Amino acid sequence: MENPQQSPVKVDPGFSNLVQTSASLNVNACFQCRKCTNGCPVTFVMDIYPDQVIRLVLLGQKERVLECSTIWVCSACETCTTRCPNEVDIAGTMDALKAIAVQEGIKIPQPKTYAFHKAFLDDVRKRGRMFEGRLMQSYLVNSGELFRKLADGSIKEEISLGWNMLKRGRLPLFSKGIKAKKEIKKILE
């Protein structure tokens, strides 16, 4: 059996600088107090903790951070960024890492989360505003959830939710696009 302690770790010494330049994230100021992790409401679904993500960025362990679930299950509640004594923008770092992971074609461990974000931006690109009815349809198709839900019968729940929203007047059938669609398209190129 492979001993993980002996398996080679690929190190990219310039990685923290790459992450740093995406926005003013200040990752180099981390002194590992773990306040971010202690206040994080979603550690229960994380594979590595927020302080570890920052540490691995500093150590240049690019693959481990780009392949982890943590950056995708982060709910962007900003508790970590708010409480960090050194003003490291931890939540912002999670975003920068997601963007790099997508750019580099990394296999994303939370494909449904990515599918949702992507469907959302595609929708905004088309109309300039997000239209919930359409967004849910394209998410279900693009994430493969439609097939799964058809196969196991849980599509009934989606239909019932849609019906209940419609009944309450909370699901308009037509969207309002905006006039400046071209400008929005350019922003989202």
Add this chain to the structure above:
Amino acid sequence: MKVSYYPGCSLESSARDYQESIEGVCNRLGIVLAELEDWNCCGATAGHSLNHRASIELPGRNLVLAEKAGMDLVAPCPLCFNRLKSAEKALLSQETGTYRYTLRGKTKIWDLADFMAQEGILERIGSKVSNPLAGIKPVCYYGCMSSRPPRITDAENCENPMSMDKILMRLGAEPIDWAHKTDCCGASHVVDRPDMVFKMVGKLYHRALEVEANCIVVSCQMCQANLDIYQDKIGEQMGKAVYLPIIYFTELVGLAMKERQVETWLSRHFVDPLKFLGDRGLLA
């Protein structure tokens, strides 16, 4: 009093109850909401997750529109508010040419609950209360985005916001202090990781019941949806029957002022607030 208004995408559909109650209440209070002409989506979580530039420029365009309109800008959706504030900070501190928009920094951006909790407006609300909300013992649940991080939101007290508590006290309700005002509900993960959100919302119910709240009052439509729509299911997972109506603060302002449309707004919820309010003799 006239302000620019940025409703955001959800208020055009799933948060129609929020939108209608804001319109109704502002109308009664003499606040004119001038919707920004041809506003666009702020990009929300998807924007800042995948495309940093767009996460500044999408709300940035709206800020340019607001600067042209020349009035304060009010946003009811806390995530929209947060993205507008993020864009404001980024655009004002950018090196020339980083982003496609520039700002002069003349527009004050308001979270709706903070806007309504200004002393002048509180007084106006107080003077119109004809149906004091006795027996309403809510916890106010603010969620994340109107508070954090304070260097973006300029929140006075990001761990203990008071805007909704102050408004509800004027209405004669008895808001209960609790330590979970700004805890996260999991937000849009309800779509791709409902398991996560159910657990987080379950914790909130548990904490609200622990302090003997009889409803939860919110200012965020994402929080409202997550706490309202799946309550039966989450209660089942917790192994207890939960009945906690999830009410927008603006709906309660309307109720206390005997606004005629209140029951229409409230009838759009999943957890029926009408029974709860009727039992306390608060419906006409």
